[in-house]
Each structure stands twice: as C-alpha cells, then as structure tokens.
Amino acid sequence: MINKFTKPASLREVSTHYCPGCGHGILHRLVAEVIDELNLRGKIIGVAPVGCAVVAYDYWDFDVSEAAHGRALAVATGIKRCRPQNIVFTYQGDGDLVSIGMAETMHAANRGENVTCIFVNNACYGMTGGQMAPTTLVGQPTVTTPWGRNPKYGEGWPIKLSEILAGLEGVNFAVRSSVSNPKQIMQTREHIKKAFLNQIEGKGFSIVEVLSPCPTVWQKSPTDAMKWIDEEMVKTFPLGIIKNI
C-alpha cells in the first residue's frame, strides 16, 4: 500500500496568502480533512471571521458566509436556526471572538446554540499589524504594548475564554490544543471531529481552542514560534479537555 499525501476535497487547489510558518494553513487543512472524513461537504456551512482568515472561503471548497468583525456566532446562529439539518461552524481569532465579539460569543454559548466554534488563539492581532489581543500573554511585546503587556499599566490579563465558556450550561465541549507539534496537530484534528459529531448528535455548543503560531508578529522564526507555544504559551493556556459532556 502506498500512502500518498493528497489534498482534501474540501480544500481548493490554491496557495494561501498566509505568512510562512502561520498556523492557519495547518488548521484549514484539518477542518477540510475532518469534513471529508465525516462526508459533510454537502452539509457544512462555515462562517469566516474578520482577521487573517477573512478569506478562508477562498481556500475551503464548501458553503461559507462572511461575518462582520466579532459577529460570526450571531451569523452562525441565524444560519443554524434556519437550517438545523446543516453542520455550522465559525472559525474565529482571538480579537474577533474574545474582544469585539465577546457579547455574541457569550450569548451564543449560553443559548447552547448547536454550532461549533473553532477558536484560533495566536495571542495577537495579526492582520492589522500585531496589536495586543485579549489573549496576549503578560510580558509579551506587541505594537500597542511595546514594553510587554503589563497589568500594572491597565492592560489587563490574558482572557481564558474556553475556561469561561465551560462554566456555561449551554456548552458541552470545551478543549484546548495546538498546531505546534505533530502530536498536538493530530489532537486538534480529533477535537474538531468530536465537536462536529457532538453537533450531529444535537449536544449544543462546542468550542475548540487552538494555539497557533504567528511568527511575523512574534518576530520569531517558524520553528522558534512553534517552540514558544510549547514552552511559553501553554503555561498561560494549558492544553487538554476543559469540559466534555
């Protein structure tokens, strides 16, 4: 038997605009692989965010809606309530989901909307040039925290969204993994699959948080960025299952 590395059918035959070493490429592929594996291409409807993944629909080959910045879970709510027979997921970054969209995030989760939220946490605003995100680590420099995020300057602490959402009745599955090493990449794939299966079973809201590298903003080489996730980021955002009902 020959194992060939092929492109999932749910991924278009195009190259992406992402920076070298960016995590989106891996994660887009994982989403597409799971959709193919579960034979969901004809049923899936994605909601793309505002952020680096704003044109995710140029890379995925299935139905996708755009959403205004932060409003992906409101858009997903509208879609899923009108088409409960479809599988609906949002793909959102930390600024989108945890800052400007916090109200939509909390309330969609609290209503127990039967959708899946894939949360790409790279601890910064990538597309706009590397500003502080709600998930930026204490001490991490960004263009708007040039001396490192400092709670003493009123810049707050990293928000652990998955832990917060896990406290809501409407949430059935909250997990955190990364795309920083092969083991974690496979783990992330399993989490996405589990979240989609939960949705098929009508279990309610699932959040799959994924720590993802942004070598450009972090000013690290792609390999050092991966290492930084494994050695530093996980101290603030521990990996594993937070809630699984």
Place this chain on the structure above:
Amino acid sequence: MAEAAIKAGCFFYAGYPITPQNEIPSYMAKRMRELGRVFIQAESELAAINMIFGAAATGVRSLTSSSSPGVSLKQEGISYIAGAQLPAVIINVMRGGPGLGNIASSQSDYFQSTRGGGHGDYYTPVLAPSSPEEAAKLVLLGFDMADFYRTPVLILADAIVGQMMEGVEFSSKSEFKKKLPPKNWALTGASNRPANIAKSFFLKEGALEAHNERLREKWEKIKQNEQRSSTYKTEDAKYLIVAYGSEARIAQEAVDMLRAKKIKAGLFRPITLWPYPEKNLKAVSKNIKKVFVVEQSLGQMVEDVRLSIPYKEIHFLGKSGGGIPLAKEIVKFVEKVTRNK
C-alpha cells in the same frame, strides 16, 4: 406589521427590546413558535442584525425591528447585508433623537434611512406607512422587494403609526407583480453543486469597483421602477403640502380645513422615501404655486423636495424631539405664507 410578516412567510425574527416597538417582538415570540418558525431575543441590536445576515444567507425571509437608537446600532449589519446582496426587512419605529432622545413620535431618521445609513456606497428601499393597514401592506411589499432585488428593505414608521390601533384587513399577497427569482445563491450546503459564498468583501484590485457598479445598476433600476406616492385633492390645488407617515394624516386634515376656508390646498404623500417619488412630485406640482413641507423633524425630507422641484417656492414647517405639527398649525402656516405674497 408583525402579523403581516407572518403572512409574508417570514421564517426568522431576531430583535432586542426598545420602546416604542416592543409590541412586535412580543407578538413574534408567541406566533413564530406556534408556527414552528424561529424567534430569538438577541443579546443586542448588533447580534440581532447579524443573525438576520445569517438567516438571510440561507435564503429564508427574515425580519428584525427596532427604534431609532437601536437602528443606529444595526447600521453596520445593514451595510454588510446590502454589500452581500441579501434580502431582509428591517422595521424602524422612529422615536426622538439625537442620542437616547425620548420615546415620542419623530421623523428624524430620514437622513439615516434614505442615504444608506451605514458605511459605504449603498441605498436601501425605504417604505413609509401612514396607517396600520398600510404598514401591513408595506411589510408584504417589502419582503417581495427584498427578494426581487436582493436588498435590505427598511419600513420606516413613526411612533404614532407604530402605536396606533386601527382595524386592518390582511392580505397575504403584496401589490408586487414581478416574478421572484429562485434563491440559488443561498447557503444550504454544497451538495452536488459548487460552493456558495455570502460576502461583501472584494479585496482584489478593481473587484469592489466592479461590484459597486453592479450595485449602482440595481439602485438605478429600483429608482426607475419603485417610486410610490399618493395624493389627496391635488387635481385643482394651488398649494401643495408634502408630508409622510403620521404627519401626512395630520396634513390631510389641514387640507380639508384649508379647503373649508376656500384655500385650494392638496397633499402629496411619499410612500417610498428612497427612491424618492420625484417623478410623481414633479407631475403633481406642475400647476402648484407654493409647496409646504411638513415634518416631525428639523427639516430632512425637505431636502429631497428641493432636489426634486428646485424651481418651486418651498416652505418648511417642522418640529422635533416629540413636537408634532398639528393641523391647525399647518393651516396657520399656509395662511401666513399665502397672505404675505
């Protein structure tokens, strides 16, 4: 308006409480569930309009309603819906502004409603009812226009029309006669067809320009085809009052009072505020000596009257912040101006 939306086949409603339109979500909460359709009390106006984006993207008929400050919050979403060419109906039961203003009747969202309202180059058709029965009719028409042109449609009522109780004869069909196109753009899952994308984002050089030109063609088509208005005693009139919504009913009374005083007055009532019924206004005002624009605002629609018939003598009477130009005040105003010639 809520029952008319039900009759129009509205499948999805999302809204956030705000006075003076709370009757709509209360009614929808009960009726939509009874019919197996969707009602959501959203966490905010932002969430509500973006839920509408999602619902509309699946091809169903969807509605949100609010009042002035809430509609301001919805503007971002309306801009996205217009850009992505999705059909939806938005009801604004206007109250006083700016800011939190008050909850009295007002017509001061005219600029916002007829000039796009949010960011970017776009318009939304704006339908302005002057009675509950007409409101019901315009909701039906609004859903058809939204589907036909793939655009958000605004129903602009003032608090008087919104709170008024009158008998309504319901129909389930609007006056819109054109055949509605199939919604093959809807997001339903890419089963045995290429993927559909709902988006207003066109990053490639020249792509947005081309998209906006297509939108321009659509706005032009709407301008040509959808101007609506009505008249009252204009056949022999020398003086024309122009008013819409509840103010038009007040002005109609003023016309009768003026006629009783042998002053030949008539009323022109725009039903579509965008597109503004300029063709009809031009025709109706042909033999008119003076035009009187009356609004529950400091003077917003009067600008469209000036743009439509700039060669006419135009006078303005307006009150804002809950003030309502009454029939006797309109009569006094018309008398004063006509006597001063």
